Amino acid sequence: MTAHETVLILDFGSQYTQLIARRVRELSVKSEIVPPNLPAREIAARQPIGIILSGGPASVYDQDAVEPDPAIFRLGVPVLGICYGQQVMARLFGGEVASAGRREYGAAELELLASCPLFEGLPPRQRVWMSHGDEVTRLPQGFRLVGRTESAPHAAMAWEERKLFGIQFHPEVHHTPLGQKILDNFLALCGAKRDWTPASLRQEAVEAIRQRLGQGQVIVALSGGVDSTVTALLCREAVGDRTIPIFVDTGLLRLGEGDKVMERFAAYGLAVHRVNAAPRFFAALAGVEDPEEKRRRIGHEFIAVFEEEARKFPQARFLAQGTLYPDVIESTSVKGPSATIKTHHNVGGLPAKLGFELVEPLRFLFKDEVRRLGLELGLPEEFVYRQPFPGPGLAVRILGEVTPERVALLQKADAIFMEEIRQAGLYREIAQALAVLLPVRSVGVMGDSRTYENVVALRAVTTEDFMTADWYRFDGDFLDRVARRIVNEVRGINRVVYDVTSKPPGTIEWE
Numbered sequence: 001m002t003a004h005e006t007v008l009i010l011d012f013g014s015q016y017t018q019l020i021a022r023r024v025r026e027l028s029v030k031s032e033i034v035p036p037n038l039p040a041r042e043i044a045a046r047q048p049i050g051i052i053l054s055g056g057p058a059s060v061y062d063q064d065a066v067e068p069d070p071a072i073f074r075l076g077v078p079v080l081g082i083c084y085g086q087q088v089m090a091r092l093f094g095g096e097v098a099s100a101g102r103r104e105y106g107a108a109e110l111e112l113l114a115s116c117p118l119f120e121g122l123p124p125r126q127r128v129w130m131s132h133g134d135e136v137t138r139l140p141q142g143f144r145l146v147g148r149t150e151s152a153p154h155a156a157m158a159w160e161e162r163k164l165f166g167i168q169f170h171p172e173v174h175h176t177p178l179g180q181k182i183l184d185n186f187l188a189l190c191g192a193k194r195d196w197t198p199a200s201l202r203q204e205a206v207e208a209i210r211q212r213l214g215q216g217q218v219i220v221a222l223s224g225g226v227d228s229t230v231t232a233l234l235c236r237e238a239v240g241d242r243t244i245p246i247f248v249d250t251g252l253l254r255l256g257e258g259d260k261v262m263e264r265f266a267a268y269g270l271a272v273h274r275v276n277a278a279p280r281f282f283a284a285l286a287g288v289e290d291p292e293e294k295r296r297r298i299g300h301e302f303i304a305v306f307e308e309e310a311r312k313f314p315q316a317r318f319l320a321q322g323t324l325y326p327d328v329i330e331s332t333s334v335k336g337p338s339a340t341i342k343t344h345h346n347v348g349g350l351p352a353k354l355g356f357e358l359v360e361p362l363r364f365l366f367k368d369e370v371r372r373l374g375l376e377l378g379l380p381e382e383f384v385y386r387q388p389f390p391g392p393g394l395a396v397r398i399l400g401e402v403t404p405e406r407v408a409l410l411q412k413a414d415a416i417f418m419e420e421i422r423q424a425g426l427y428r429e430i431a432q433a434l435a436v437l438l439p440v441r442s443v444g445v446m447g448d449s450r451t452y453e454n455v456v457a458l459r460a461v462t463t464e465d466f467m468t469a470d471w472y473r474f475d476g477d478f479l480d481r482v483a484r485r486i487v488n489e490v491r492g493i494n495r496v497v498y499d500v501t502s503k504p505p506g507t508i509e510w511e
Helices: 017-026 040-045 070-074 084-092 179-189 198-213 226-242 257-267 278-285 291-310 367-376 393-397 404-423 476-489
Strands: 006-010 030-034 050-053 079-082 096-112 125-138 144-148 156-159 164-167 217-222 243-249 273-276 316-320 357-359 432-446 449-462 493-498
Touching: 006 017, 017 030, 017 179, 017 367, 040 070, 050 084, 050 179, 070 084, 079 084, 084 096, 084 125, 084 164, 198 217, 198 226, 198 316, 198 357, 198 367, 217 226, 226 243, 226 257, 226 316, 226 367, 243 257, 243 291, 257 273, 273 291, 278 291, 291 393, 393 404, 393 432, 404 432, 404 449, 404 476, 432 493, 449 476, 476 493
Parallel strands: 006 030, 006 050, 050 079, 079 164, 217 243, 217 316, 243 273, 316 357, 449 493
Antiparallel strands: 096 125, 096 144, 144 156, 156 164, 432 449
16 A cells, blocks of 8 residues: 555544544544554654544553553654543553443533544534543643543643643544544544545556556455455456456355356456356255354365366466455454454455465455445445455354255245335435344234244444444334235235344344
């Protein structure tokens, strides 16, 4: 990636760290997430225009508390400390931090007490979002008090001459309505040129692919989703028909999805090599009910099928896949890798043993940036903003054994649910919607006959970041219409239920 002006985010383990990075990038400035104790000399070598210290779950006075290298404050670039970041900054400069007595989580009203460039153009009172158990109790020398809330008397502090700022609240979350303006002001203090744009990313990615491949061929592992599609189009733009897309049809996709993939790429002038491998996947899943074992077998079979197909192109030395930035930074948090809730599988995880040199043109981008790049490449908005779909496909939306018959039932029910959501104009309002085939049957009555058939559960959620989610409140008429259509049109299903569990305690998917 060509050099861009960059803001470095030191990650102290906050659940919102990636959100900070995304918000900065939305303001057309490149951001990178780095370990919190990265030495100042290494930070200086990256020549950032600014530094942000994230929040975190620890206390700054814990024996093993992580601190940044104090020398970063002498680099001459603006620094913004958020929550834990404010507290550790205050402590390093000689201030005091103590327990707030009780954890504060939720909305608060920030009262600005003095003018400050960080809050330029903002009203004297504004709603902010708090999530902390400690707070700054005495400001360090050099800093002045800028803002307070009812429960946080030192909610904002500033040392303008050195461009050092600390805030107790979280400007990156949508619960702080004016938070993006605060970050925008910080970037202005950094002298940002705002050169992180879809057009520049497209140009640089294409040139990087072209230089990397030389005269070689590149195989692209297609899933049919946005990431692999954008990857394929970038490769096509870079090296033309030396791009070889391979699409492994597992038989576990949505209704008609395999044909849609072929039609889509034909329209873009790419000949896709489709492998109809459904029988192999169903054989591998026979008798399997455990969700982790399903994922393991699907991943193993996918690699085997892909490897066989790739051998047909002996001149291809490169493999392009849609690795995203969150995959790259997963292990850089102060907390280490996140706890495994479930194993993820997608075509971006092919092993090195396949013998290809990897090409990963999206590895510095977040999902929302890939979507904007897709629009820049001419992909239709309807496709670019498709809701997430699991790598193992409908196999993890079928509780119990996966068979062709059960997949066919779920495909039809899912198609009806998604069709009704689109017709109601709710698709972009909902972050993710899905249908789940349950491993139970229920008694019903249709006409004058008793039935004993399958049950399908519907789920729809709203979320900003998929780390937490709330169930979507459909009106009764909508649910009634969907349920009646599924029961009437899908022979083999006689009952429909709706999942009203938020995340946490549930996950978005059922397996």
